Amino acid sequence: MSLLAGKSGIVSGAAQGLGSAFAHALAAEGADLVIFDVKAEVESVAESLAAETGREVIGLVGDVSQRADVERVVATAIERFGGIEVLVNNAGTWRDTPVDSPWQQAVADWDFIMDTNLKGVLMLSRACVPHMRGRSNANIINVSTYYVLPARSSGTNQPHTDLYNASKWALNGFTDAWAGHLAADGIRVNALCMGATDTPMLRNLFEGGRLPPELADVVMQPEQMAALMLDIIREGPEGRSGENIGAWVGESVELGPRKPVYGRITGFNQRQERPRD
């Protein structure tokens, strides 16, 4: 039987990139879905996903930073499916805001980034949790970045990505706190923390949307992250929770052993491990 037969899920920001790959993987494993995005293309993504997988996939235009949209998305899922087993908090956004940029720009960018990357995660998760309680193998997957794994990398937190970084570091707090709090309800909460992955967000950083050849050769694919997400779900109700799961360019993408408690958030595997240069 498929991993997610008879289950249902919600994916935010699923019109393209990682979100559409997460949705594809969930539906291919048998889940019915509500997917949403600020981009209207999410409706055609849902239609083709439904045709391809035979699952019910509802595509809604909605903004995760708007409470009314979030509540409409969750209400649709409950009306159609009766409950939620998987929530993928994928919608995310980025702006270049160096610390010496004009105040007005910095404050506007703060609202734009934090409202989506953080307040959106807060609202969507709060709306879903009551409907995830008591479901078998319920999972919240937060989509973060390898920037938050200091034990495995150097040179992260580039100055121009400070607001984006701050939003993803704050996401650590949600992942950790919710994992602890929701354990009693059987809801696991983990974060995927990946490096460069070939999506429109990454390509938009480069002239003409073309990845430089040295990056094009090694960039990870959204489908690899989607497979990682399925591996988390596959671990079942006794699986890991509260972990930042890394994926690095140039390394094999795998779940790896469960991290000890002191390494769940930072990426440390062993007490003796030191950051590489």
Ligand SMILES: NC(=O)c1ccc[n+]([C@@H]2O[C@H](COP(=O)([O-])OP(=O)(O)OC[C@H]3O[C@@H](n4cnc5c(N)ncnc54)[C@H](O)[C@@H]3O)[C@@H](O)[C@H]2O)c1
């Ligand atoms: N691509 C990478 O290299 C990479 C690396 C690390 C983390 N991430 C994270 O992965 C997630 C997905 O990124 P991606 O690379 O696929 O980006 P993307 O920009 O290609 O896709 C993101 C999708 O989210 C949607 N979205 C943005 N704001 C929204 C909002 N307020 N409400 C609803 N939908 C919204 C966009 O319209 C878009 O369709 C993000 O959280 C991002 O921070 C990406």
